[in-house]
Amino acid sequence: MNGNRPARMPPNTELKRSLSLTLITLYGLGTILGAGIYVLIGKVAGLAGMYAPVSFVVAAGLAGLTGLSYAELSARYPKSAGEAVYVQAGLHMRALSVLVGALVVLTGIVSAATLANGFVGYLHVFVAVPAWAVITALVLGLGALAAWGISESVTAASVVTLIEVGGLLLVLGVAGGNLADLPARLPELIPPPDAGIWQGILLGAFIAFYAFIGFEDMVNVAEEVKDPTHALPLAILIAIVVSTALYLMVALVSVLALAPAELAGSDAPLALIYQRATGSAPTLIGVISLFAVINGALIQIVKSGRILYGMSREGWLHGAFGVVHPRTQTPLLSTAVVTAAVLVLALWLPLVTLAKATSFIVLVVFALINLALVLIKRRDPRPAGVRIFPLWVPGAGFLFTAGFLLFQLAQLLRSA
Secondary structure (H helix, E strand, O other): OEOOEOOOOOHHHOOOOOEOHHHHHHHHHHHHHHOOHHHHHHHHHHHHHHHHHHHHHHHHHHHHHHHHHHHHHHHHOOOOOHHHHHHHHHHOOHHHHHHHHHHHHHHHHHHHHHHHHHHHHHHOOOOOOOHHHHHHHHHHHHHHHHHHOHHHHHHHHHHHHHHHHHHHHHHHHHHHHHHHHHHHHHHHHOOOOOHHHHHHHHHHHHHHHHHHOOHHHHHHHHHHEOOHHHHHHHHHHHHHHHHHHHHHHHHHHHHHHOOHHHHHOOOOHHHHHHHHHHOOOOHHHHHHHHHHHHHHHHHHHHHHHHHHHHHHHOOOOOHHHHOOOOOOOOOHHHHHHHHHHHHHHHHHOOHHHHHHHHHHHHHHHHHHHHHHHHHHHHHOOOOOOOOOOOOHHHHHHHHHHHHHHHHHHHHHHHHO
C-alpha cells in the first residue's frame, strides 16, 4: 500500500464488467421488491390501519427524491463503495466517508438478516423447521452463491426478480376484485387531519420505507456495469417507478381484502390474502414469496461485499478486503465477512427490530448523500455527459430525510 491507496492489482484481479441495462435493472428491482412488500405489508397495516397505502405514498416520496440524487451521482462517480465516494466528493471528510461506507455495509448486513427472518415466516406455511437451522442454511448458501461470481449471482437474482413480479401480479389478479369497492370505500382510505392518525401513518411509513430500500444497492456494483454513466442512472429510475406502482396497488388490495388487524397478525400476509381470495392453499404464492425473500438477501450480501472491496481500493480499509479472486473475480474475504455478520444478526434479532434499524441507518446515509450532491452541484453544476437534476431535488431530499429522522428520534425519546 502506498500512501492512501493500495498498490494496483494485476489486470486479472479486476472486477468483471458484465451487467447490461436489463440485468442491472432487474438486480435493483429484485432487491427493492424482495426487501419489503412480501414481508412487511402486514406490519405497516398494523401501525397505519386502513391508511397503509398513504404510508407507502409517504415512503415513496422519500425514496424517490433520494433516488434521483443517486441517479445523478452514479453517473458522476461510477465506482464501487458509491456512497462513501459520494460523501468524500461532496464533503471532503475522509473519516465521515469511511463512516458512511461502514453504515451502508451495516444496512446491507442488517437487511439480509431481516430477510432471513422473513424467509422463516413463509417457510412455516409449508413445514415447521427450527428457525435457527433454516437461517443458518440459507445464509451460508447465499454467501457461497455471492462468492461464486457476479454474473452467476445477478443472473440468478434477475430470474427470481421476474418470479417476484409475477407473484405480486398473481396477488393482484386473485384479490384485485376488491378494487371494485374502491369508490365506495375511498373515505376509509383518506386520513383526516388528526395528529394521532398521522402519527400512525408516519410510523407505518418508517416501516414501509424499508420496502423501498434497494435502489442504492445498484451503485455499489457500478464497476461491473457496462456503460455505467448511462445505464446505471436509467436503471435506478426504472426500478423505483416500477416498484412504487406495484407497492401502491398491493397496499390498496391488501387493506381492501383483509382487516388491518388480520394483516398485522400474519407472518406471511400475501399468502393469507391469496388463501382468502381463492379458498385454496397458498402453495404457489408461498413458494414465490420464499424466492422473493431469498433474492433480496442475496443482493444485500453481494452489495455489502462490494462496498468493503471498494473502500479497500480507495485505501480506507486493509488491502486484503480489496483482493479479487482470479477465478471467480469476486472479493472472497469481503463476502465471507459479510456472510458471517448476517448470520449472527439473523439469529440474534427479530424481524421488525431489524427493519427499523435498517430504515434508520439508511435515512442517515440518504441525508448525507443528498447534502453531498448539493455541495457537488454548487462546485460543478454541469459536468459533461451526465444527466443533471435541479438543485432543489437533493435539497428537498435532504430536508425530508432529516425531518423524518428527527420525527423518529422524537418517537424514541417519547417511548423511552
